[in-house]
Amino acid sequence: MKSDIELIDANGKRLDGRTNDQLRDVKIEAGVLHRADGSCYLEWGGNKVVVAVYGPREAVPRHTQDPLRAIVNARYNMAAFSVDDRKRPGPDRRSREISKVISEALEKVVLIDLYPRAAIDVNIEILDAEAGTRCAGLTAAGVALADAGIPMKDIPVACAAGKIGAETKDGKVSGGHVVLDLGKEEDNFGDADLPIAISPRTNEILLLQMDGHLTEDEFNKAMDLAMKGCHDVSKLQKDALINKYAADVEEVE
Ligand code: ADP
Numbered sequence: 371m372k373s374d375i376e377l378i379d380a381n382g383k384r385l386d387g388r389t390n391d392q393l394r395d396v397k398i399e400a401g402v403l404h405r406a407d408g409s410c411y412l413e414w415g416g417n418k419v420v421v422a423v424y425g426p427r428e429a430v431p432r433h434t435q436d437p438l439r440a441i442v443n444a445r446y447n448m449a450a451f452s453v454d455d456r457k458r459p460g461p462d463r464r465s466r467e468i469s470k471v472i473s474e475a476l477e478k479v480v481l482i483d484l485y486p487r488a489a490i491d492v493n494i495e496i497l498d499a500e501a502g503t504r505c506a507g508l509t510a511a512g513v514a515l516a517d518a519g520i521p522m523k524d525i526p527v528a529c530a531a532g533k534i535g536a537e538t539k540d541g542k543v544s545g546g547h548v549v550l551d552l553g554k555e556e557d558n559f560g561d562a563d564l565p566i567a568i569s570p571r572t573n574e575i576l577l578l579q580m581d582g583h584l585t586e587d588e589f590n591k592a593m594d595l596a597m598k599g600c601h602d603v604s605k606l607q608k609d610a611l612i613n614k615y616a617a618d619v620e621e622v623e
Contacts, residue, residue: 377534398610408518412510416500421514429489440485444472444492452499475576481521501557528567529599531592534560548591570604
């Protein structure tokens with residue numbers, strides 16, 4: 371979508387002062403809920419997310435069980451108060467889609483073969499939404515799964531890159547800047563968004579979606595930036611887990 375808003379200036383500074391390869395501020399805390407098996411609170415720019423993990427436990431109803439492996443049920447939900455115009459509570463097409471792609475991404479890293487007939491429930495609650503909530507939700511889910519002690523090949527992490535500031539003339543799009551981690555206005559008025567999730571140890575792609583248009587060259591640049599963003603956020607995920615467990619050990623001592 372095109373707007374009159376200048377999303378990036380001549381010096382390459384974005385609306386919130388970031389450079390093209392800079393993330394919004396990310397804060398992660400593991401183990402914030404006492405009744406869940408694992409949990410995480412995450413702030414990413416203006417996004418606020420809580421994730422609660424339950425399981426592995428027997429999947430009910432029984433017809434949902436898989437005799438060979440566990441199923442991962444991610445449920446992404448946006449609180450009614452998380453967006454400017456109050457959102458109608460309950461699931462909609464968008465939240466079903468996001469729940470599905472996150473469930474499939476998580477199933478690629480969780481050792482599901484260890485738990486036949488079980489379910490692992492991952493409740494992702496978006497308290498405040500400001501673009502990039504699927505990446506924020508999946509990243510928090512990775513920490514909450516690790517906090518629950520669920521065996522995984524790796525801690526999954528997500529980040530997006532996109533394109534802003536292109537010119538549209540006579541139906542032709544030209545120019546534009548590939549940037550990391552779109553903010554709200556950039557998401558609303560930008561030209562493309564490319565959220566990915568990876569397993570940072572192997573760089574295996576767990577999720578890749580794209581909204582808008584990118585040339586092959588822009589796509590490759592956006593992938594490199596999003597990968598770099600994922601690796602930066604991955605360090606913060608590990609710090610959050612270390613902080614929680616260091617505090618637990620101190621308490622025992
Ligand atoms: P993501 O949050 O993963 O970027 P989208 O691209 O679908 O997913 O949404 C971009 C942003 O649009 C969201 O982060 C949120 O700020 C806003 N948004 C999404 N759904 C709604 C809604 N129903 N009402 C108002 N704003 C919404």
